Amino acid sequence: QKEVEQDPGPLSVPEGAIVSLNCTYSNSAFQYFMWYRQYSRKGPELLMYTYSSGNKEDGRFTAQVDKSSKYISLFIRDSQPSDSATYLCAFDTGTASKLTFGTGTRLQVTL
């Protein structure tokens, strides 16, 4: 079983839609949960960072963590064409040394 499972997509939605991106994980030692956005030919950009179960909101983005189910989600409200990118979930055990990533979900927001 892989440590992290993420649907690679692609996911295509119309502008203005609510997008839900998800990852499941199996390593109970993961304590820190991150979402990175990666545009084509660019490096990953940190979007959301959290370490507790529950919701964290930042503008149009909401990160949700359910440690009991080992499941994290990223919600994007009022999606824009500029949100078209690959979204990577990432996990850290807390030793601040190694991030474990999902494969990434490619999102396309159409006009």
Add this chain to the structure above:
Amino acid sequence: DAGVTQSPTHLIKTRGQQVTLRCSPKSGHDTVSWYQQALGQGPQFIFQYYEEEERQRGNFPDRFSGHQFPNYSSELNVNALLLGDSALYLCASSFWTFGHEPQHFGDGTRLSIL
């Protein structure tokens, strides 16, 4: 405030050659990690440097080596290049603390092996 910078942006090599990639961390950061990202995959951890020493290593062969300099910048060296080494190589930096700080990435070096 400069973010993480990597050079070169793109490199083409042939099998068997050696390559050196460079990274300057974000201002105020003292820890550098290197990742390999194959096409369509998430980044895979190679190793991390702190205080000029390799602190942790992922599942990569000894052909992959690194170095950190006193100014916190870092190099990734790959010897005896294989076709399978073609990938985007990402550098990430962070500030070491007894708590936790997230890592910030550069735009990577795209390495193509012919």
